[in-house]
Amino acid sequence: MDTMMNVLPRRRSSLIPLALVCAFALLHGVEHCAQAAPLVVTGSAAPGFELPGVDGAVKLENYRGKLVYLDFWASWCAPCKRSFPWMAALQKQYGGAGLQVIAVNLDAKREDANTFLHSVPAGFTVAFDAAGATAQQYGIKGMPSSALIGRDGRVLYTHTGFNDADKAALEAQVQAGLKQ
Numbered sequence: 199m200d201t202m203m204n205v206l207p208r209r210r211s212s213l214i215p216l217a218l219v220c221a222f223a224l225l226h227g228v229e230h231c232a233q234a235a236p237l238v239v240t241g242s243a244a245p246g247f248e249l250p251g252v253d254g255a256v257k258l259e260n261y262r263g264k265l266v267y268l269d270f271w272a273s274w275c276a277p278c279k280r281s282f283p284w285m286a287a288l289q290k291q292y293g294g295a296g297l298q299v300i301a302v303n304l305d306a307k308r309e310d311a312n313t314f315l316h317s318v319p320a321g322f323t324v325a326f327d328a329a330g331a332t333a334q335q336y337g338i339k340g341m342p343s344s345a346l347i348g349r350d351g352r353v354l355y356t357h358t359g360f361n362d363a364d365k366a367a368l369e370a371q372v373q374a375g376l377k378q
Contacts, residue, residue, distance in 0.1 A: 273313065
């Protein structure tokens with residue numbers, strides 16, 4: 199369905215219990231939960247990463263000073279297939295103003311991502327994270343998920359899922375981020 203998000207099937211069981219363990223620990227006075235992946239929240243520093251990409255290494259820190267629309271996707275995700283043309287249009291329209299779209303693929307097999315990219319060209323930066331470490335750092339639980347990262351490296355906005363009704367609100371967030 200268009201309005202339902204696709205869940206990460208191979209990571210779902212491990213992320214939810216860790217989040218519950220961490221929440222329980224925090225409620226009982228433990229100051230940190232080392233096993234749980236940190237969840238990004240608005241205003242927090244975006245976790246850095248360096249991943250292999252279509253055109254070489256993709257490092258978040260190399261985009262400091264730009265507004266980054268960071269998207270997590272997989273080849274099996276139907277909403278991801280619909281979001282790619284929209285993200286390409288976003289990159290084309292706002293790239294000159296300082297926007298950089300980065301899409302991080304989470305497929306276990308790079309061939310699956312390559313097949314997807316052959317049928318749905320990106321038009322923006324694509325990175326690959328078969329291990330899912332970056333998705334865990336960002337607390338990703340559904341596909342697609344995105345984080346808008348300000349020019350200062352702080353998270354401005356997060357979103358899970360994608361459908362036509364999301365486009366206007368997401369673009370408004372990009373426009374606002376470009377004005378900061």
